[in-house]
Amino acid sequence: MSAFISYIKDSIEELKNNVSWTPRQELQKLVVIVMLFSVIFSIAIWGADTVLSEVVGFYFQLING
Numbered sequence: 001m002s003a004f005i006s007y008i009k010d011s012i013e014e015l016k017n018n019v020s021w022t023p024r025q026e027l028q029k030l031v032v033i034v035m036l037f038s039v040i041f042s043i044a045i046w047g048a049d050t051v052l053s054e055v056v057g058f059y060f061q062l063i064n065g
Contacts, residue, residue, distance in 0.1 A: 022030070
């Protein structure tokens with residue numbers, strides 16, 4: 001059990017001292033960019049899905065008369 005506790009303590013120590021964290025202001029800018037692209041990509045997929053759905057529906061109408 002002491003090995004596990006030692007591992008946890010060492011992990012926390014490494015996170016505090018050895019990991020280089022992105023500055024908070026830059027992180028906020030990057031989050032906004034990711035969210036913006038996610039919304040744009042979602043709208044693009046929705047548009048493509050709508051168009052393809054209409055095309056397939058039109059095709060089946062042609063086949064069935």
